Amino acid sequence: MNVLGRNLTTALAALIATAPVIVLAPSASAADAKKEKTEEFSLRAVLDPVPTNRVTGSGTAHVKLNGRYAEVTIKARGLVDAPHAMHFHIAAKGLCPPKSAAKERNGNVFMNVMDGAPFYGGIGTSLTTSGDTSPDSGLAIDRFPSGSKINYHRTIELSEEAEKSLRAGTGVVVVHGIDYNGNGEYDDVLGASELDASLPAEATNPALCGSLKAAPRGSVAGGLGGTQTDGVAAAGIGTGLLATLAGAFYLRRRSSVQR
Secondary structure, eight states: OOHHHHHHHHHHHHHHHHHHHHHHHHHHHHHHHHHHHHOOEEEEEEEEEOTTSOOOOEEEEEEEEETTEEEEEEEEESOOSSBOOEEEEESSOOOOOOGGGOEEETTEEEOOHHHHHHHHOEEEEEOOSSSOOSGGGTTOGGGSOBSSSEEEEEEEEOOHHHHHHHHHTOOEEEEEOOOTTOSSSOOSTTOBOSSOTTSBHHHHSEEEEEEOEEOOTTOOOTTOOOOOOSOOOOTTSOOOEEEEETTEEEEEOOSSOOO
């Protein structure tokens, strides 16, 4: 075989040897991307009182993600004995609002939902005890935990946007409902809610907040098991629907208000 023939044979052999690498590399990359998007992992949050809202409670949240399914466990105590709307807030800074976000209204300094929205974002998931978990159930008071203590456990399917935000580290757990004047109930001490004039601001203002962050691999959720056993009562404040628009909130009244 002459020199030209040997060179062609060598080049062909090299091409055949490298061809599988060229073909398989993109497939492997796609598989890795899919695995990263759907793999199971855990997130945790410590729920602290929202500044200026006169809350002395505390809590913890644990979320186990498996694809778009989330096993959610929330424990809290020290709250007003009333229904508490709870949500995953998403797609903003992934932070709880600082004291500086509060505003003075009618001589009282406090934080309402809109004050905190630039930090924790709009509703991605409503953490109801049953039924719908979309933003449309944002204030379905008859389907949220009620009482001074919360022991919540439920597995829910997240929206694509909510899953993306939680995996990106911008998911925040917010428990709503405060007792600003310490009389043991929601009243009009702070005026009407900015979300719906028929609701007192105390019923919708954020009480506890915690940023969801990835838990160490292999760790065990200490003391976060359990189910919601408290009765769920409307407590005279009615039921509305809290939804998100452009990362903030608006409230759409139900056709029939439940009490």
